Amino acid sequence: MKNLTGKVAMITGSGRGIGAHIAKRLALEGAYVILHDLEIHLLEETANEIRAAGGIVQQLIQSDLSDHDAGDTITQRLNVEKIDILVNxxxxxxxxxxxxxxxxxxxxxxxxxxxAVFFISQKLLPYMNDGGRIINISSSLKKTYAPGFITYVSIKGFIEAFTKYLAGEIGGRGITVNAISPGAINTGLNPWFETEEGIKVLLNDQALKKLGQPSYISDAVAFLASEQASWISGAIIDVDGGFKLAP
Ligand SMILES: NC(=O)c1ccc[n+]([C@@H]2O[C@H](COP(=O)([O-])OP(=O)(O)OC[C@H]3O[C@@H](n4cnc5c(N)ncnc54)[C@H](O)[C@@H]3O)[C@@H](O)[C@H]2O)c1
Known part of the structure; x- marks a missing residue:
């Protein structure tokens, strides 16, 4: 028996990158996945890959998270009565x-x-089964000062505080709320990741001398979504190769 057989999981931004990998991983564990993204062609690509690997795609939801009603739009379009796992x-x-x-x-x-993270979580909550999982994605850039990321990292700070507060708010229903804080992950979009200079800079900052792959994040999400993680809530888990621990 797979770890998530019969569970329904929705993953926002699962058309490409880390989100697509998370969706594929949860589907491999037996979850019925609801894919969400702005781009329909990306959603179709992810869905095709999941189906080709024997996974079940429950639904594709195309919506723009810039829309202030994104939470309502998504819940209105759900074609299931209940969901178990939400990955923001x-x-x-x-x-x-x-x-x-x-x-x-x-x-x-x-x-x-x-x-969108706040209101999708709020609007989906009535549709979540007790014992469910909410998993948010933060960033390990909070550990340092990275020029150009002041807005991004400040908002990830909100996500981490929200994760802890929501965990407190809904823990009585057995729903866990956690965040994963990824290090630099090569999703194939940024050629710098594969240059000699990029590899040197990235590895220099990490305790572990191997580059970040999307599978490291999807493995951590699959664990948090599983029964084995039922007593972990309000945690922010760094999955970053020991970023900024190296001397
Ligand atoms: N890649 C990294 O190194 C890294 C590191 C730390 C944290 N993260 C976090 O991981 C998450 C995923 O990042 P990624 O690198 O896979 O990014 P990505 O750009 O590859 O994928 C993001 C997805 O979100 C979708 N999206 C963007 N704007 C949208 C909108 N308005 N409405 C609906 N969908 C929208 C995109 O279409 C895309 O499919 C993000 O929260 C990011 O902050 C990434």
């Missing part, structure tokens, strides 16, 4: 210095990386 993964990471951040960029980041 979708996020954007534009790089801009403090002086360059304007209202429109700030608003987009608040909408997608923060407001």
């Amino acid at each position: 993964n979708a996020g954007i990471a534009p790089v801009r210095s403090f002086q360059e951040v304007d209202q429109s960029m700030f608003n987009a980041m608040v909408d997608i990386n923060m407001r």
Whole structure:
């Protein structure tokens, strides 16, 4: 028997990158996955890969998380009565210095990386089975100062505080709420990750001398989603190769 047989899991931003890997992993564990993204062609690609690997795709939901009603839109479109696992993964990471951040960029980041996480969790909660799981995605950049990431990391700080408070709020239903804080993960979008300089910089900052892969994050999500993690809640788990621990 697989770990998540019969569970229903929704993963935001699962058209590509880390979210797509999480969706594939949870499907391999037997979950019925609800894929969500802005881009329908990305959703279809992920769905095809999952089906080809023998997984079950319950539904594709295309929606824009910049929309303030994203939580309502998603719940209205659900084609299941109950869900068990929500992974708030979708996020954007534009790089801009403090002086360059304007209202429109700030608003987009608040909408997608923060407001959507808060209200999707709130609106989906009545549809969640007791004993369910909410897993948020933070970032290990909080451990250091990285130029250009002031808005991104400040908002990830909100996500971590929200994770702990929501865990306290809904723990009585046996629903766990945790966050994973990934280090640098090569999702194939940023060619710098594969340059000699990029590899040197990344490995220099990590205690473990191997580069971050999406599977490290999806493995951690699969664990938090499993029965074996039923007594872990309000935790922020660094999955970052020991980022900033190296001398
Ligand atoms: N890749 C990394 O190194 C890294 C490190 C730390 C944390 N993270 C976090 O992991 C999560 C996923 O990152 P990723 O690297 O896979 O990113 P990505 O850009 O590869 O994927 C993000 C997904 O979210 C979707 N998305 C973006 N804006 C949306 C919107 N308005 N509405 C709906 N969907 C939208 C995109 O279409 C995409 O499929 C993010 O929360 C990110 O902050 C990533």
